[in-house]
Amino acid sequence: GQNIDQPTEMTATEGAIVQINCTYQTSGFNGLFWYQQHAGEAPTFLSYNVLDGLEEKGRFSSFLSRSKGYSYLLLKELQMKDSASYLCAVKDSNYQLIWGAGTKLIIKP
Amino acid sequence: GAVVSQHPSRVICKSGTSVKIECRSLDFQATTMFWYRQFPKQSLMLMATSNEGSKATYEQGVEKDKFLINHASLTLSTLTVTSAHPEDSSFYICSASNLAGGDADTQYFGPGTRLTVL
Numbered sequence: 084g085q086n087i088d089q090p091t092e093m094t095a096t097e098g099a100i101v102q103i104n105c106t107y108q109t110s111g112f113n114g115l116f117w118y119q120q121h122a123g124e125a126p127t128f129l130s131y132n133v134l135d136g137l138e139e140k141g142r143f144s145s146f147l148s149r150s151k152g153y154s155y156l157l158l159k160e161l162q163m164k165d166s167a168s169y170l171c172a173v174k175d176s177n178y179q180l181i182w183g184a185g186t187k188l189i190i191k192p
Numbered sequence: 193g194a195v196v197s198q199h200p201s202r203v204i205c206k207s208g209t210s211v212k213i214e215c216r217s218l219d220f221q222a223t224t225m226f227w228y229r230q231f232p233k234q235s236l237m238l239m240a241t242s243n244e245g246s247k248a249t250y251e252q253g254v255e256k257d258k259f260l261i262n263h264a265s266l267t268l269s270t271l272t273v274t275s276a277h278p279e280d281s282s283f284y285i286c287s288a289s290n291l292a293g294g295d296a297d298t299q300y301f302g303p304g305t306r307l308t309v310l
Contacts, residue, residue, distance in 0.1 A: 116298065125198075125285045125301040126236070170236070180226075180299065184235040 085109045087183035089171050094189045095161055103156045103169050103186045111176020117145050117156045118170040120185065126170055129156070158188075166190045195219050196288050198302030205276055206310055212272045213305045215286030221266035222288035226299060227259070230283045242269045276309045283307075 088106045095101040114133040118126035132138055132147035144157040168185040195218040205211050225242045240261050242248040248261035260272040273280055283306050287299035
């Protein structure tokens, strides 16, 4: 079967750094996406990785290791508005997007 | 760029009525649109994939006669929940893939429609 694993919930402090991990087992791989979803709202696109390595976009970075079936989303200089769920999704060999259950990130002052 | 709108944002209806939700890609053409449902504190669940000009592909367990999808143009897809019942109450979200984008068919989401069936 296909599986995406993320921690259910994480807590971090405003101004700090947090790393949200995602491991996947899918039939093939055609890219990995990270989305942010605030409560009651639709997801917004954060990043896309298809090659190994780190992609940096401002305060957010995403890393991929295809051989390990592993990715992480790194959030720096955390702000209260970063409190949200972070969804990891992998596109499989059929170009179907397989979604993780999401990680709820709680930022404390 | 890559803006997707959804209408209405919120709807309350009586049991047995039908509700239509529109999804539009505002600044790009989308050959493929996706319809998701999300129950409180749960992950996104893909309901169907809609391709312009052809029949939608429904996920296992989703009744195609109950959730009617039409994708008449490259910028518009509609989802009609027919004979809605309280158990259909959920957050319905559409997304669209950017045909001309260089971002590997990234899905861009509409703001969602919160359906409450009384």
